[in-house]
Amino acid sequence: MGRAKKVVLAYSGGVDTSVCIPYLMHEWGVEEVITLAADLGQGDELDPIREKALKSGASESLVADVKDSFIHDYAFGAIQANALYENRYPLGTALARPLIAKILVEAAQKYGADAIAHGCTGKGNDQVRFDVSCAALNPNLKILAPAREWGMSREETIAYGEKFGIPAVVKKSSPYSIDKNLLGRSIEAGVLEDPAAEPPEEIYEMTKAIANTPNEPEYIEIGFNKGIPTTLNGTPKKPVELVEQLNQVVGNHGVGRIDMIENRLVGIKSREIYESPAMLVLIQAHRDLESLTLTADVTHYKRGVEETYSQIVYNGLWYSPLKAALDAFILKTQEQVSGTVRVKLFKGNATIVGRWSDNSLYSPDLATYGAEDQFDHKAAEGFIYVWGLPTRVWSQRLKS
Structure with a gap:
């Protein structure tokens, strides 16, 4: 892992990323934690998230509105690629991660941080997306993942946060x-x-x-x-x-x-x-x-x-x-x-x-079965002979 003095933390305002702030400082000796929340259109109130980061011990709490870039630079490319993972999932979460990594690396450069951090666990895909993307953008930055290493249960994580003034979630906890x-x-x-x-x-x-x-x-x-x-x-x-x-x-x-x-x-x-x-x-x-x-x-x-x-x-x-x-x-x-x-x-x-479309390759005169049909039906016989010739030769050899 190596020592880091100043860290930019990907921050959502949830329990794990909030606990990451005191954990990085008290367990891993980080001197300063700057949080960065990305506004991807999730609908969260970002001002309370900003305040929570500061109360949790962050020296600075950044919020980046990246909605336009998210759609224009990431989602639209995926649409052009008809991107569906396993032919079903349109990669909504996966597309956000390289953008978050990009602004993390940019913030680290701007604020002179020597590491970035995230709250991903060791079982998910996001840890890979963050780690690899950040390494590609700046291989000299350390990448810290406290939640991947601290080994605390959910209850223990909440209790750890309470020791440093991070309030437990008041509303009824969702199982999802x-x-x-x-x-x-x-x-x-x-x-x-x-x-x-x-x-x-x-x-x-x-x-x-x-x-x-x-x-x-x-x-x-x-x-x-x-x-x-x-x-x-x-x-x-x-x-x-x-x-x-x-x-x-x-x-x-x-x-x-x-x-x-x-x-x-x-x-x-x-x-x-x-x-x-x-x-x-x-x-x-x-x-x-x-x-x-x-x-x-x-x-x-x-x-x-x-x-x-x-x-x-x-x-x-x-x-x-x-x-x-x-x-x-x-x-x-x-x-x-x-x-x-x-x-x-x-x-x-x-x-x-x-x-x-003005660029349509569909030709009504060729496709129609009506009187307007311009397709040369006589050409089909010669085409079929040439097209099927390898199969015919194979079959004759097999039966000879």
Whole structure:
């Protein structure tokens, strides 16, 4: 671990990150702890969080509003990549971690800190994402993870904090571990640790139960420019505004819930519940628009790139050479991905019902079965002969 004099701590205001402040100072000999809370649109009151950090012993309490960067620089790239980890999870939490690491490293440089710290435990993915991202951005900074090493139970952690004036949580403690930002919520622990147990309705916040959704469908139109969503129902929207409005509209129809058994990077399986209304629909719409504007070979090849991209982001390698190389490929593929997709929202379903683009590769004269058909049917016989020739030769050899 090594000794550190001044530390910038990623701070959420929760028990673990609050206890990290006195623990770093009294157990590890850190002289000064500066906290940094990232505003990712989680909806928390950040002024009380700032005050709590100071009362817990921080010399300075920083709050960074990074919502615009979060959507523009992180979420939009993931949409262009149709990034779904294990083909289901749109990486809402994972995408936030490299951004938090970036502002941690920047704050450490600004304030002359020789280490950064976080409150991650040893079982999760976030410790990897923070450690690897910070090391990539500044390999000279020490990385401290007290909660990974202190070995205290939840009750012991609270008791330790109380010794240094950190009040225990007054409200009824939730059995769930929840992470929330603009892109959605991740919920785990409690009854959810039983993979056979149905998630109770109380855990959801961004999506309505099907029984409570409107009885009439709602149609929305999402406009894209080079793979980036820019309009909603024909009206230009700023990135944060677009995501916020889509979360509300889509979630109102019960769309955006995910219940999955997830393979964590550290080697364990975890039952995870996610709510991610906007991201799921944006990726679905974007992928559909690609089917209209990309050639078949690019579309098929890109699917493998998307899977690799999703694994890279999930595994904390945002600032890696492979990620940069894949970014260049994905960006090239998006040059013609402009147009509009119409989505029907109804009773937990988001269904693509229309799409159009000035860059469309769909030719009505070739696709039609009507009188306007321009496809040369006579050419098909020769094509099939050449295409099937290797199979025919193989079969003849097998039967000879």
